[in-house]
Amino acid sequence: MPLPVKKVLSGLRKIDAQETQGRRHKKYIVWVDDKKAGVVSISHGRGDTVSDNILKWIAKELKITQTQFRGIVRCDLYRQDYEALWRSSPYRRRT
Numbered sequence: 685m686p687l688p689v690k691k692v693l694s695g696l697r698k699i700d701a702q703e704t705q706g707r708r709h710k711k712y713i714v715w716v717d718d719k720k721a722g723v724v725s726i727s728h729g730r731g732d733t734v735s736d737n738i739l740k741w742i743a744k745e746l747k748i749t750q751t752q753f754r755g756i757v758r759c760d761l762y763r764q765d766y767e768a769l770w771r772s773s774p775y776r777r778r779t
Contacts (some may be wrong), residue, residue: 686734689731689734698759699756706725
């Protein structure tokens with residue numbers, strides 16, 4: 685089920701994503717333990733909703749599942765929850 689862009693952006697802010705402005709996209713960078721946990725780009729002219737495929741891509745970039753990202757948007761999960769999920773994620777590269 686698609687989500688409104690405003691809710692997706694609100695979810696990114698809830699996990700302290702830092703916004704940077706690009707020509708075509710706004711970029712949101714999330715840092716955990718002084719490491720770049722994820723970078724998400726959202727188009728300026730994308731429309732009013734974000735499709736399931738884009739939500740899946742956003743979650744993948746953040747190294748969590750789509751269900752977990754939806755939990756952040758719904759306020760079921762918060763920054764500390766995201767950090768714990770990120771640290772235990774099998775999707776992130778260990779360095």
